[in-house]
Amino acid sequence: MGETNTTEILEIVRSISNLERLSRIKEIVETAVKRGNTATEIVEKGIRRGLEDVGKRYESGEYFLSELLYAGEIINGLFDVLKLYLKQDEMKPKGIILIGTVRGDMHDIGKNIFGMLAQFSGFKVHDLGVDVEPKRFIEEVRKTSPGILGMSTLLTSTLPQLKVVIDELKAAGIRNRVKIILGGNAVTKQFAEEVGADAAALDAVEGVNICKRWVAAQ
């Protein structure tokens, strides 16, 4: 990449990180394309790094949900611009994540934010929705072969469902095919350990960072 191209990419990172107006960032991205950056470079080195910056600022307590969501809105808008230039074969996903909220729980906000961030971070995400029956998780693990299974619940009353799914994965002999990450208000790291999950995430940003670490370690 040449000097000018690097400048454009850094400008994308900075403007996403600072949550500048979408129309302004779109202009920067379009300029970067015109100056010879490939769409893949823009996504990998510009947009995803910008999102990582937003995630860091979220984790450090500078940004909150409102900022995280707006960053998602920005990135969605940028992908709209870039999809004209992106070739399917250039963007191999980092991995596949299967997500869902367990049976008996209809909460989906945290799960959806995790799914959005994971997707923008390069994962292919299969979202099973809410109130997902254990057998559906098992079937979909078999069908989609995800590297990671993310399950969520907000309610203490539906916490036991997480263990039900993990136990059924074990009974089906496929527990070791997937890393399991848990999320949601009721979940703690201690609980995740007790039920045999691989990790629990306090929030969507931490969850995606854990998934990225797992993939990097492979």
Added chain:
Amino acid sequence: MTPRERIKAVINFRKPDVLPWIESMYDETVLAWFGQGLPPNKITMIEWEVGRAGTSLCNWPAVKGFDAYSYFGCQSFYGATIPVDIGPIPRYKLKVLEQDDRYVTIRTETGAIAKRIRGPEQTWYSMPMFTEFPVKDQKTWEAYKKRLNPKDPRRYPKDWNRGDYISACEDYQQGITTMRFNGFYGFGAELMGIIPFNLMLYKDPELIHDVGDYWEYFMTETIKDAVETLKDRVDMIYWWEDMADKHGPLISPKLFREYCLSHYQNVTSFLRKNGIDRIMVDSDGNINPMLDLLIESGITGIWPLEVNSGMNGIEVRKKYENKLFIIGNLDKRELAKGGEAMRREVNSKVPALKEMGGYVPGADHLIPVDFSLEKFREYADCIKKLLPYM
């Protein structure tokens, strides 16, 4: 001291004769407890009224609800609530839009569309999945505003009579008298949904300012008569917000300052002028990053300080001293385990916070349906031993 006097003393940082203990229970939990041995005849509230909804003139006993609080020796969170209606009038028509064996989709009285689980797993007090909200933009907000007319006579009860309500407020001693509001974040999130509202904070600032301005005007005008009539007979304002999750606030402090602070200050200033200065915000989640701003807003108390979200009552008390009274902060998950886990939770907090003052003990949210009657009895026995002052 009466139960009311005890709570008033504590939230004003005075020492009562016995520390009050406050809980809030889902009706669903109480119903589950009936199946576990809670005696219905001990907690059922029955009142005589003109029979069969006024179709006959004979007086007839009618079940008015359950009072499990007195049975266990605690007080209900809400006490006597001043019945001023701040909801949309007319209400949206509650309507079933779709249903099958597993789900029912309804339009709620506040205009949202919500999908719930049906059948034995149904938990009415857990949130459904909202699929649509009544306000999406300026046009839909203008339409919604028409339902928020502060002058609508239906906002006050038919029997609203200032003298009678003053007497009733003075006579009531079983708990505190409260008024309940929706906060400036919570109201917007209810109107548009959490995610759309948070995005609008960035995408359409004009709309958000208009919502805040109107909500302040509407609320102040609506409550004016009750506040100016009852004044400090209203012991506490209960301001619902739910503006945080485990990570922290859903709205950043910067945006709260921009969109909410001045509205809070204007309303709390109006309340203070009328002698009401015990003003509590109800927010789940980790609201530590918001506490300075809430104090600047005129807020003087918080509930429930969810332990699972990292809230620590002792730390809050040390940092904010008597600027914030605290209610709750006993980890419901530990309490529900009973035994040593429950005792450890109670004993590690109640004696210390009791000594520091300005603290009413209770679980860090409503008592959930999976909290068994046996464990709640055990918890009640444990906490009641700590309440008297020697």
